[in-house]
Amino acid sequence: MRKTLLASVAAMAAVPVLAACTQNATDGATSKSGDARALTVTSDAKACTLSAVKAPAGTLTFDVTNTGSDVTEFYLLGEDGLRIVGEVENIGPNLTKKLTVNAPAGKYVTACKPGMVGAGIRAVFTVEPSGEKVKVDASEQELVDQAVKNYRAYVQDQSAQLLEKTKQFVDLYQAGKDADARALYPVAREHWERIETVAESFGDLDPKTDAREADVDFAAGEKWTGWHAIEKDLWPARAKGYTAFTPAQRTTYGDDLVANVTELNKRIQATGEGALSYPIDAIANGSRGLLEEVAKGKVTGEEEFWSRTDLWDFQANVDGARVAFEGVKPILDTKDPALAKQLAARFADLQKLLDSHRKGDGFVTYDQLGKDDVDALAAAVNALAEPLSHLTAAVVS
Template structure:
């Protein structure tokens, strides 16, 4: 088992964001029962058992083992049960993964999500005050401050541009200007995809904006980008009945209203260096999970626009903390720089004017090349947060 990571962040950053998280790859699970900050989590198809529901503040380790038959997820949520403050996705049956977090005193909610749908199997989790306090060296403080400031500016700018592009897109869609709306659709979504981990941290907004039809649950209303996507590319489903003008207005206005909410929340948010690093990992997981398979843009097949945006966001996040990593693990910094360049070279080869090749036009060999490059990048990227916090 990997030892818990020692957090090296200033208290001011901890106050700004309640939880700092890192995620490591498959482990042997089990945890260390002698350590009160190590919690074993056993997820089954109908249960979520924790070895303890409380821990002292500081660096906590959740060793999550999936003993069920379905792929599962594990979440640590804020006390409201909505805000995602730490997560591990895609834990296959009989596999284990480890979540390491630096958690201050407070109330939280844990959730296992068998099948990766629904609210999950939830329980309360309490972190009590302890003497373990994070700290940061004077040499690192300037790099930390610069990284967090730059990322905050970047995310806020992307959210602002998303709102402007969404306003134009919705206006064209409601007016029946389908050619213009189809052209704007992938361009506008790139702003969202670059900051997707931030959007996902607002657990109530992301499903309203970015839920795919295949992920709908019984009784759940489908709204957002992909609902409109299907209406703009109806030929992909011969049985589909296009929306009326009034229905278009309803879905368009809803998309715009939720985008305004997202922008307002982003403008008030701050970030820590490990959230930045962990966000880079999350964006590459998005590529591996849905962009490589072509599942994300099921009707428009504009997956490579999303792919590029996810890589953009991950690269910006990495480059923000790169000066810190270069001091602590120069070999990792060099490897990540080279592998980001390799992925970008493959994307550049698929450029088509101002956009990219439609995903369904890629050959199996080209898809495999993308998959190999993403996997090669994901491996060192999974070590980024640990390097930043070491």
């Protein structure tokens, strides 16, 4: 598969937007500079302090100063904490970089990433109606370039978080802390599912990492490794005559999973020659591809056969499809605004239905769904799939 196609089926369950306990902004309503759209950000190891928690809609600037000892990054994210609106990277100690974004009214999330790892220090940021119509004056090529840049950053961010959570999960599993490992399992896998079709495009890594038992040809000598082999060991109740892994086997399977996810992250983070590329048609196709993943395995309950945590995967795939769609939406708005409006509404309908099955920070298990619940989810997926199938053609026309 050509590298330009590696993202053609790519992109995401919602994550808490307040992912840190440190202060992220002052209580001031406007910037100290007197220009309500000109904000300052100070980042260090423990805090991400903004000069204001809100600004009027329009062109915003964030002057980001790193007062810490590690290289940092700053992101302005959509309300879901997933979609990247704008970002500045590689801000070294004692340096300042500027982010300029055109932001309509709405809720956003700011994030500093000291050390450029993890979810970062996050808080809600509000863009208020200004009485001015926010116009996008960029050319179509500029919109395309921005969509590609943001999507690449999104995939790289999810990959890095996948590696971090996988290491935590494996540490718990190898230490025999099964209850904690079970709790983290669906949370860690969200990051995989958000970029599942990018990950799947690496034909050597995907079967080692995400193969289900039914996908493995044991008669041909194939070995079953990865997430789902460990899943079965943690949730053996549905497996007749199952023999639990020994501590040595846990070490082997856990180390193998970390090694493969580490290699995946290395390839996704690569720059220069050999780096992944994300053409605009691939991003649009990725939205459709992730919804197909939902229809193929998540809505049917086949993906997480042992743990029954399919709805976490369902949500992550849907969010991935939505993030990819929202990335190209500024282009679609100029070409087919009716389709853009229809897709936004269908995504909202599906999300509302998914939210009805939430429990605490996650979801009910798949075996708690009735036939009517599954049929309703399938119908909502199908209702979204039809207009989504027109997205790529509309964007590249």
